[in-house]
Amino acid sequence: KNQVEQSPQSLIILEGKNCTLQCNYTVSPFSNLRWYKQDTGRGPVSLTIMTFSENTKSNGRYTATLDADTKQSSLHITASQLSDSASYICVVSADSSASKIIFGSGTRLSIRP
């Protein structure tokens, strides 16, 4: 069964600290993996997109990694800011068609001053 699992469910860190969010998937055949940031009540915003051959992708203070062998991805946030408080969602596409898009349940990140 195609699944995407994220951990932790929620995380609280102090402003300025780094953190890493995890995503494990059992999706096959794999096409690409995306990380989205979603503020409460708003649409998701794309952070990174990685295909099978890409190990790392950065977008400012956000760095995503992908290990296609172990089917794991992580999103590392450096020097967190209050505006980083949001849900972070991992999304895996199973093949070349959009019909196999599987969403993780997200990690709720709270940054405390």
Added chain:
Amino acid sequence: DSGVTQTPKHLITATGQRVTLRCSPRSGDLSVYWYQQSLDQGLQFLIQYYNGEERAKGNILERFSAQQFPDLHSELNLSSLELGDSALYFCASSVGPGVKETQYFGPGTRLLVL
């Protein structure tokens, strides 16, 4: 602001009714996606259109239908509404149809079925 617009922002209706949600993609984007986000099921892909044609179908119920018009705006029709259809409905757009395209999400339509 992603450039994707959705109307209405909020919608309250009763069970059994029919509603239409509207989406205008970013200028130049030919592909439109519809997603449903509920508290218990998270985000789910419903359907994709590309340049007026249905491209991919996800977990869309038979009571739901969508179309993309020649001006590229899209509508999602929800009929025989049930309490469980209460959710946030997002539209996203991308330039091309491929799964590797960056998708830009609209602000969503919050539907409440009473």
